[in-house]
Amino acid sequence: MALYDLAGARSEGALDDLVNFASELCAAPVALVSVVEEEFQSFLARVGTDLESTPRSQSFCAHAMHGHQVMEVPDASRDPRFADNPLVTGPPNIRFYAGAPLVSRDGVPLGAICIIDDTPRDGLTPFQTRGLEILATAAMARLDARRAARERREQRATVAETRAALVDSEMRFQTLADTMPQMVWSALPDGFHDYYNARWYEFTGVPAGTTDGEGWNDMFHPEDQDRAWQLWRHSLETGELYQIEYRLRHFDGTYRWVLGRAQPIRDAEGHITRWFGTCTDIHEQKLALEEREVISQELSHRIKNIFAVMSGLIHLAARAHPDIAPLAADLRERIAALGRAHDFVRPHSNNSRPSAQQDSLRGLLEELLAPYQSNAAERVTVTGIDIAIDDRAATPLALLFHELATNASKYGALSTPNGHVTIDITAHRDVSRIIWREDGGPLLSGNAEPSGFGNQLIELSAVRQLGGRVEREWRREGLQLTIEAPAASFSRVLRTE
Structure with missing residues (x-):
């Protein structure tokens, strides 16, 4: 009911003429326009009483407003609903009551326009009843008009506040964008570029507005234009981040390397409403x-x-x-x-x-063991996963597997035509395991104690430089050597993750 501006209606006397006419029409000393709320009923207009409100529990209008026609109480002192009401047993000693309901256009009962007498009556005449109904309609029309006017005022105020907020927000954005060292731009969901900050025009030297729409692509180096269009169209179609390095024409006529990035802004439903992007000069870098x-x-x-x-x-x-x-x-x-x-x-x-991936343990093994292969994977087979390595791990790994291959070619599986070596690479949690297994070489009669510089080199590479451990098993079919080392010792990237 707050939307009806009830306090304003009371203060401005918007309904006073209606209650005066109701009092005259029905020859009643008291007439009211009453609005019933949760705990009280308030009188928006009144004649014949100084009361401004009463508790809802004492309200006659609380009953009248739920009806579809004028409610009449011939003698309240004889009506079980009101006989004990303080307004009946005491001043103003209500006896006769007639009220027409006030119902909003949404069908919500608000109160009633009523007349009150301290003398019992048989009832209103048909003319008076019809007149009270018309007055109720007029009262609601005035309240609805005030409601509509209030809504329009609030809407205008909201629009004005929104426009002011947008202007302020745009000024803040432009101020922020113009103070940034990067070039800033924005585009509509279809990719139409409609804004560039001051830094863009300072860098390119073009007149304002000349790169709107699709004009930006002409500022790129001819060799970069097709690639830039392809990536931009892909981002527009998928909503993915736009990122590219390209050469942008400087105001002095040269081309400078620039990093371009853009990200979409989405609404609550996930639809792209705008793209915001930056261009950063990375020429020196x-x-x-x-x-x-x-x-x-x-x-x-x-x-x-x-x-x-x-x-x-x-x-x-x-x-x-x-x-x-x-x-x-x-x-x-x-x-x-x-x-x-x-x-x-x-x-x-x-x-x-090299053709093999440079940060790959498999690639390094293929490079090192290529001299021992007669055909691809014929003498040495690498199975299992791959492990990323860097330059620090490559040296001890090269020495380690070179020694194993050299010993195998002199005394082990690679010393016979049918011998074979399998290298299996696995990982469990943070530990990588590499198993070197020889088969088909000279049969071994028992365990051999590792000795010599080569074996010391294996220990040095695996234990001291990679931080792992080495385990040898002298199988009858050939040597099986297991190396376990922390995964982080193979690559700086893994070490920092």
Whole structure:
């Protein structure tokens, strides 16, 4: 009922003429427009009484408002509903009551327009009854008009507040966007670009508005335009994050590398309402990264040459001292294994990059054990999962598996035509396990005590450098060696996760 502005109707006397006419029409000393609420009834208009409200429990109108016609009480002192009512037993000593219900346009009973007399009556005349019904209709019409006016005022106020909030929000956004070092833009759900901040126009030097719609793509380097369109259309179709590095034309005519990103804004139903994006100048970082890549490749190439020089020096020393030739050959093979490991994990150009994945244990094993294969997977088979490795783990792994392969080719499975080696890679929780198993080589008569520099190298690689442990089983069919090490010791990425 608050929507009817009842307090305003009372203060402005909007219904006073109706109660005055009701009093005259029915020749009654008291007439009221009463609104019944949860605990009280309030009088919006009154004549013949100073009362402004009464408890609901004493209200005659609380009964009248639920009817469909005028309710009459000929003598309240004889009516069981009202005989004990304080308004009957005391002032104003109500005897006769007639009230027409006030019902809202939504069908909600609000109260009644009524007349009261302190003398019993037989009832109203038909003319008076009809007149009271018309007055009830007029009262509701005025209340409905006030309600509609109030709703319009509130709606106008809400619209004004909303517009003011939007203007304020837009000003705040533009101020924030213009103070950001990045270029900021926004687009409609269909991809139409309709806003760029000041930084965009400062960077590109184009007149305001010239890159709206699809004009932004002309600012890209010709080689980047098709790729940018393809990624942008994909994001529009799927709602996925838009991210791309491209060259953007600077106001001085050059092209600078820029990182572009955009994310959609969604409503409560998940529909995209707008895209907001940024462009960040990464030109210096891009050039620095390319320069560092060139230096890294050059340094790595020189390290590879050092391996070759070392191998050549050992070969010259062995020619001068034939008695150390076997030791020199072993040393050269180990250096060659280190060289292959370094070549596997070092930075490469597109032309020098190995075919196997460079952060893969399987790839490293294929590279190291290729000399022992007559055909692919014929002598050495790798099974199980793959493990990510980095340059720190590649060196001990290369030395370890080189020693195992060398020993197998001299004394074990790879020393016979039908021998075979299986390398099985598994992982459980945070521990990786690698099993080297030889079959088909010379039969073993019993356990052999590991000795020699090669076995020490295996222990050094697996235990001290990888932080793991080594277990040997001298099966009759051949050696089975199990290496267990923390998964984090194979890769820096795993170490930081």
